[in-house]
Amino acid sequence: MSEPSDNKFPDAVEGYYGSFGGAYIPEILEENIRNLKENWSSICLSSDFVKEYESLLNQYVGRPTPMYHAKGLSELYKTHIFLKREDLCHTGAHKINNATGQILLAEKLNKKRIVAETGAGQHGIATASVCAMRGLECVIYMGAEDMIRQSLNVKRMSMMGAKVISVNSGSKSLKDATNEALRDWINHPNDTHYVIGSVVGPAPYPEMVAHFQSVIGHEILRQLSQPPDHMIACVGGGSNAIGSFYPFLNNPEVRLIGAEAAGKGLKDPQTPATLSKGQVGVFHGSRSYILQNQHGQIQSTHSLSAGLDYPGVGPIHAYLKEEGLVNYLSIQNHEALAAARILCNKEGILPALESAHALAVLEKESFSPTETIVICLSGRGDKDMMAYQKHGF
Amino acid sequence: MSPPISSCLAGRKKKSLLSFYFTAGYPKIDSLPLILHAMEEGGADFVEVGIPFSDPLADGPVIQQSNQQALKAGLNLEIVFGQLRKIPSLSIPLVLMSYLNPLISYGMEKLSRQCESLGIRTLIIPDLPPWIYEKSYRPIFEKYGISPVFMISEKTSVERIEKILDLSGEESFVYAVSSSSTTGTKTWTLNKKYFSRLKTLNQRYPVMVGFNLSSPQDLKKLGQYVSGGIIGSALIRYLGTPGWEQGLSSFVQGFRQSSD
Numbered sequence: 035m036s037e038p039s040d041n042k043f044p045d046a047v048e049g050y051y052g053s054f055g056g057a058y059i060p061e062i063l064e065e066n067i068r069n070l071k072e073n074w075s076s077i078c079l080s081s082d083f084v085k086e087y088e089s090l091l092n093q094y095v096g097r098p099t100p101m102y103h104a105k106g107l108s109e110l111y112k113t114h115i116f117l118k119r120e121d122l123c124h125t126g127a128h129k130i131n132n133a134t135g136q137i138l139l140a141e142k143l144n145k146k147r148i149v150a151e152t153g154a155g156q157h158g159i160a161t162a163s164v165c166a167m168r169g170l171e172c173v174i175y176m177g178a179e180d181m182i183r184q185s186l187n188v189k190r191m192s193m194m195g196a197k198v199i200s201v202n203s204g205s206k207s208l209k210d211a212t213n214e215a216l217r218d219w220i221n222h223p224n225d226t227h228y229v230i231g232s233v234v235g236p237a238p239y240p241e242m243v244a245h246f247q248s249v250i251g252h253e254i255l256r257q258l259s260q261p262p263d264h265m266i267a268c269v270g271g272g273s274n275a276i277g278s279f280y281p282f283l284n285n286p287e288v289r290l291i292g293a294e295a296a297g298k299g300l301k302d303p304q305t306p307a308t309l310s311k312g313q314v315g316v317f318h319g320s321r322s323y324i325l326q327n328q329h330g331q332i333q334s335t336h337s338l339s340a341g342l343d344y345p346g347v348g349p350i351h352a353y354l355k356e357e358g359l360v361n362y363l364s365i366q367n368h369e370a371l372a373a374a375r376i377l378c379n380k381e382g383i384l385p386a387l388e389s390a391h392a393l394a395v396l397e398k399e400s401f402s403p404t405e406t407i408v409i410c411l412s413g414r415g416d417k418d419m420m421a422y423q424k425h426g427f
Numbered sequence: 428m429s430p431p432i433s434s435c436l437a438g439r440k441k442k443s444l445l446s447f448y449f450t451a452g453y454p455k456i457d458s459l460p461l462i463l464h465a466m467e468e469g470g471a472d473f474v475e476v477g478i479p480f481s482d483p484l485a486d487g488p489v490i491q492q493s494n495q496q497a498l499k500a501g502l503n504l505e506i507v508f509g510q511l512r513k514i515p516s517l518s519i520p521l522v523l524m525s526y527l528n529p530l531i532s533y534g535m536e537k538l539s540r541q542c543e544s545l546g547i548r549t550l551i552i553p554d555l556p557p558w559i560y561e562k563s564y565r566p567i568f569e570k571y572g573i574s575p576v577f578m579i580s581e582k583t584s585v586e587r588i589e590k591i592l593d594l595s596g597e598e599s600f601v602y603a604v605s606s607s608s609t610t611g612t613k614t615w616t617l618n619k620k621y622f623s624r625l626k627t628l629n630q631r632y633p634v635m636v637g638f639n640l641s642s643p644q645d646l647k648k649l650g651q652y653v654s655g656g657i658i659g660s661a662l663i664r665y666l667g668t669p670g671w672e673q674g675l676s677s678f679v680q681g682f683r684q685s686s687d
Binding site: 060066209221 | 480482484487498503528530540553557559577587604608644
């Protein structure tokens with residue numbers, strides 16, 4: 035099936051990565067999406083916006099985040115390993131880079147109310163925090179299952195004044211929370227902006243979120259004297275990965291590795307490994323790989339890490355996979371847990387379960403002693419203590 | 428086989444049209460023939476058969492739940508076509524409504540062929556925007572004589588409506604969403620400005636209104652502006668009550684009387 039690559043319809047057709055992406059949305063959202071599409075880049079690239087955004091990243095988020103030379107890990111794997119410490123961002127993960135950008139944008143678009151979905155809770159906390167700081171109403175949708183898994187994060191969001199709504203539809207996790215956030219937007223199209231948390235959703239979201247997260251990669255490039263040989267990041271929807279890969283996408287010298295969660299393994303029917311096991315389809319507004327059954331129904335998934343528990347993936351990753359520009363590996367629960375333990379022991383850093391998937395790549399691939407490897411440590415692991423304890427930590 | 432919708436739309440100036448949406452496979456996997464029969468008996472002008480989807484974005488809780496229940500029972504597109512094929516002949520036109528992904532998965536060409544063989548010539552795909560339809564699917568639909576139905580809302584621009592009319596076929600109508608909302612979520616109030624626009628549009632092209640219409644009174648109110656109304660969540664709610672099998676045709680008649 036050919037997909038459009040140019041367009042006669044007045045609504046333009048940017049937002050496609052090859053045949054992936056697009057904006058497959060119900061008509062009621064058309065005006066909001068068009069409004070974003072027409073305005074986001076001019077607003078976000080204006081010097082006033084850039085100044086305000088950079089100042090917040092600097093003073094509120096705590097950027098630039100350190101580039102840490104992990105000597106213990108380097109010794110263990112006999113190579114040079116650097117960790118991009120996104121876990122040291124305010125609220126504990128890279129998510130706040132995007133939340134801050136989108137909320138500033140929402141203000142410029144005169145939106146007074148913010149809705150967001152959250153899986154692990156990191157995007158929800160980031161959004162709730164920035165909303166509190168800017169005095170905006172904030173509603174977070176979270177799967178009922180995830181609210182149990184990440185109960186501490188639910189409390190944190192509430193303390194920031196956000197209303198956390200439990201989602202009981204479908205599989206009660208991230209995909210369903212995303213559905214509900216989109217439905218909320220359909221029901222409140224005038225005063226509300228939907229802060230999507232990853233490089234998924236209808237165009238221009240993937241492009242816009244990638245833009246806000248590209249600060250990670252730009253800093254990496256500045257902090258190292260030369261580009262690394264390998265850049266590794268975990269992929270759920272894929273926002274910290276694309277942010278890390280961004281400045282290296284046109285550099286064939288840098289090997290890009292995306293680590294997606296395989297849950298209990300690729301043979302498990304609930305594996306969330308979208309790029310390994312998915313088929314092309316349309317879900318949450320864009321054309322990408324999705325986990326679906328033979329009738330086109332979206333599968334529910336299960337990963338130990340709520341943040342990677344998503345049956346879709348950003349369309350840009352679908353494109354990068356198809357073009358062979360990024361090597362996507364799948365990491366099982368037990369491999370991520372082992373990698374987390376190693377990081378604790380060798381470096382005294384507790385990673386988020388999501389980031390532990392990226393660290394697990396060190397066991398899977400071999401690296402030469404002269405190479406430089408950067409791993410995006412996308413988040414910290416406090417929120418995952420219950421899961422770690424359950425698995426014998 | 429069901430008749431084309433154009434015959435029924437042609438009569439729109441004489442009477443207000445009454446349509447219903449229901450989810451195939453709800454409340455039971457094999458309820459469809461019984462529901463269609465009651466629709467004929469009760470006097471519906473045409474019926475939208477909904478294909479359940481795991482993630483129905485534009486739908487409120489009532490239709491979400493009917494989708495989940497139907498999927499749980501094991502319903503899929505092939506089963507729906509099988510059930511429809513067993514019904515010897517229908518006096519009312521059928522419209523198929525589905526989100527895009529189950530259709531892509533089934534195959535658009537195969538789908539169009541099946542629809543053609545069953546006399547279904549009208550398709551509503553709420554997450555398929557007009558320009559993607561134009562580029563990707565129009566040639567297939569036209570080959571089999573299938574017409575798309577596009578939705579408009581109070582925010583849809585004049586240019587966009589013109590484009591939609593341009594892409595619409597012989598068996599299309601314009602589906603006007605009653606207000607900015609998911610299905611069955613808000614209490615509907617008539618926005619005069621929007622409905623005056625719809626009235627003008629309806630003089631050129633049949634406009635049906637859906638989303639959040641729940642009572643015969645709602646239908647009466649919009650009768651002077653558009654060709655008719657579509658009842659969805661209110662019907663699904665009724666199908667969830669005991670004894671619906673016996674009561675359904677009078678339920679339909681209740682709406683019929685207010686439309687006449």
